[in-house]
């Protein structure tokens with residue numbers, strides 16, 4: 422058996438923006454990548470949300486080594502200031518990058534990594550571990566598997582294929598698997614006015630979740646309902662108020678984002694979206710329609726719908742890493758030292774301290790989790806962060822520790838806050854008497870709050886202005902650590918610890 426590790430390739434799991442950037446850095450450093458992609462084409466996850474417009478402009482979406490690789494082709498770099506859609510990111514950057522011969526020849530599509538281990542060594546075996554090749558087990562579309570020997574592994578497989586369950590306590594609710602199997606629960610972020618229109622038109626649809634992906638889907642459904650009579654929209658959230666989804670309105674540093682939240686608030690106040698707050702899903706019954714059973718402070722509630730769109734965030738798939746020695750933050754499931762920097766309890770901005778190989782390392786030598794997956798359950802990952810991660814990781818693998826340690830991260834000053842793509846906060850409070858359309862959000866035990874002048878009760882009982890711009894770190898609730906403010910104002914205090922449930 423060949424144990425000269427330097428002769429073996431480096432496995433990159435996933436060909437999203439960060440996996441492809443890792444490959445570009447490996448090629449630049451003279452290392453050989455072998456890239457495994459579960460989808461039938463590169464960047465399958467980005468393709469799935471291609472209809473969504475990014476909030477960071479092109480200048481932050483292109484990796485430096487990828488740009489250098491593409492410079493040798495007829496690629497035209499898109500305008501730095503423009504915000505692409507996911508589809509444009511794919512067509513104008515990721516596909517040309519994946520087509521560069523050095524990457525194309527290394528890329529295996531329809532190749533899902535199902536396990537990573539060390540050749541001949543399970544996780545408990547220590548002797549010779551660091552000098553033993555990794556074994557990457559890959560499942561092909563026909564169900565067969567093949568084992569690949571590699572010298573190092575960069576896991577850039579994202580989190581798109583592991584949405585959080587809809588039930589409470591981080592677990593699937595009874596009947597959830599059947600509801601998925603019956604096709605009642607869709608993929609996250611469906612293209613309801615485009616590709617998936619026929620499936621949604623005229624239907625009774627429930628959106629579950631309280632992040633930006635819920636807001637995106639609800640606004641698109643609102644548009645669909647105007648054109649397709651009979652389309653009905655409900656929205657269920659665990660929180661007692663949708664205020665954090667509406668955002669900071671006029672106080673938001675990004676007017677377009679503030680306007681988005683305001684539009685959503687209007688749809689709810691006009692009764693075109695039926696909002697159910699403090700709603701915890703306790704079960705599903707699949708028949709001709711889907712019955713969603715919820716517990717609310719007012720008792721059990723049942724909603725009968727044709728389709729449910731999950732927008733409850735994502736979590737990393739760690740099953741395939743069962744035989745790898747990992748060191749993860751126990752809450753966030755990010756590398757241990759990274760966890761506290763991005764914990765959604767205290768952070769809602771994408772800005773993070775520059776970090777690279779050293780911080781992302783695990784006890785398993787030469788194994789790294791990078792990209793969206795490196796953020797574990799935190800939703801604020803930015804591609805620019807991933808590009809710096811892989812630059813540093815590849816430098817470390819190439820033996821250039823100085824370059825690996827010399828981490829820099831220049832993030833956009835705008836457009837990075839409040840990128841929550843869906844949280845999974847469990848705590849609920851109060852009893853929603855239901856008529857949010859007329860009353861705005863309903864506060865504890867049914868007392869309506871005026872929608873026009875939102876104010877939230879703090880958990881210590883002192884009313885706090887909800888829409889204060891956090892120019893200084895916001896006071897957190899009941900002595901939870903105060904979150905630092907970085908980035909532009911969102912008009913909201915930061916992190917879930919500042920939210921009223």
Ligand SMILES: Cc1cc2nc3c(=O)[nH]c(=O)nc-3n(C[C@H](O)[C@H](O)[C@H](O)COP(=O)(O)OP(=O)(O)OC[C@H]3O[C@@H](n4cnc5c(N)ncnc54)[C@H](O)[C@@H]3O)c2cc1C
Pocket residue numbers: 434435436437438439440457458459460463464465466467470473474475476477532533534535577578579580581582610741791792793794802803804805807842
């Ligand atoms: C709707 C949306 C909008 C976003 N907007 C922005 C933005 O404006 N700016 C920004 O900086 N970030 C944004 N992000 C966040 C983030 O940058 C993107 O999700 C980005 O695509 C993450 O890149 P990635 O390469 O880490 O993961 P992904 O793009 O998710 O790629 C992972 C790849 O791995 C493949 N894969 C998964 N499992 C396996 C397996 N077991 N074996 C082999 N292959 C596998 C997948 O098919 C996929 O192609 C957005 C995210 C979403 C969802």
